Amino acid sequence: MILKAKNIYKSYKNGVKNLPVLTDLSISVDKQETITIMGPSGSGKSTLLHILGTLDKPDSGSVIINQTDVSSVSENKLALLRSREIGFIFQFHHLLPEFTAFENVLIPTQIIGNTDDKIKYAEELFDYIGLRERKEHYPSQLSGGERLRVAVLRALINNPSIIFADEPTGNLDVDNAKKLLQLFKNISEDFGQSLIITTHNEEVASIGERQFILDHGVLNSRE
Ligand SMILES: Nc1ncnc2c1ncn2[C@@H]1O[C@H](COP(=O)(O)OP(=O)(O)OP(=O)(O)O)[C@@H](O)[C@H]1O
Ligand SMILES: [Mg+2]
Structure with missing residues (x-):
């Protein structure tokens, strides 16, 4: 098992009101497994991915990644664990505008050491992704679609155990969405990563070996 989250609660404070988003949510993810999560807008999919990916903390509950309880390690250790174990493809790709595509892909390697090996990789x-001619583009x-593929490479560069993709096809046309979907299938076959993907798209959801719906703060299996 690569990730285990137990009894996750998360709420947001809006003035005096408390908005519960995740309530007693648990999930475990096996090596090389692809999991897809659907759910209405505002149901907490991005919130959940950020917590599982250690970018945000739950109010209570535990997240264990590769046998490390992420709440028990220092911020420095966590940053290292994050860059070794986790790749993130955000809902809005988040490429840095002042760096080229190639430089963007290498950014996550800096925390572990930007070696010649990584440049070659x-x-x-x-x-692999068909963007050889676009490396020096900003x-x-x-x-x-190209930006998204660059974001996928950035998530792959450190060869992490898990890749989180938050609505990766949201802003793509049908053709590009299909290409990206194929890419994800190839990635899990060729690189052996676990994938956790949130989506509003049935076709994307269907690539999940396990498929969930996030609703009222918990994950329900889709049958
Ligand atoms: N920083 C924040 N402060 C207060 N409320 C927040 C914050 N971030 C998210 N929320 C609220 O938490 C709920 C879940 O948000 P989240 O972004 O996780 O939903 P989502 O399922 O990803 O939605 P979408 O499909 O539209 O991307 C929403 O009601 C949102 O308004
Ligand atoms: Mg979202």
């Missing part, structure tokens, strides 16, 4: 990944010079 980045070259290979650009070939994000503003890429199409939406």
Whole structure:
């Protein structure tokens, strides 16, 4: 097992009101497993991914990644664990505009050491994903689908155990969404990562070996 989250609660304070988003949510993820999560807008999918990906903390409950309880380690250790174990593809790709596509992909390697090996690996990944000719483009010079693929490479560069993708096809046309979907299938086969994907799209959801719906703060299996 690569990730285990137990009894997660998360609420947001809006003035005096407390808005519960996740209530007693538990999930475990096996190595190389693909999990998809659907759920209405505002149900807490992004919140959940951020917590599982250690970018945000739950009010209570535990997240264990590769046998480390993330609440028990220092911020420095957590940053290292995050860069080794986790790749994140955000709902809005979050590429840095002042860096080229190639530089963006190498950013996560800096915390572990930007070695020559990584540069070579980045070259290979650009070939793998069909963006060899776009390496020196800035994000503003890429199409939406290309930006997303660059974000996928950035998530892959450290060869993490788990990749979280928050509504990765949300802003893509049908063709590009299909390409991205195929890419995810290839990634889990070729690189052996666990994938956790949130989506509003049935076709994306269908690639999950386990499929869930987030509703009223908990995950229900889709049958
Ligand atoms: N920083 C915050 N402060 C207060 N409320 C928040 C904050 N972030 C999210 N929320 C609220 O928490 C709920 C869940 O938000 P979240 O972004 O996780 O939903 P989602 O399922 O990802 O939605 P979508 O499908 O639209 O991306 C929403 O009602 C949102 O308004
Ligand atoms: Mg969201």
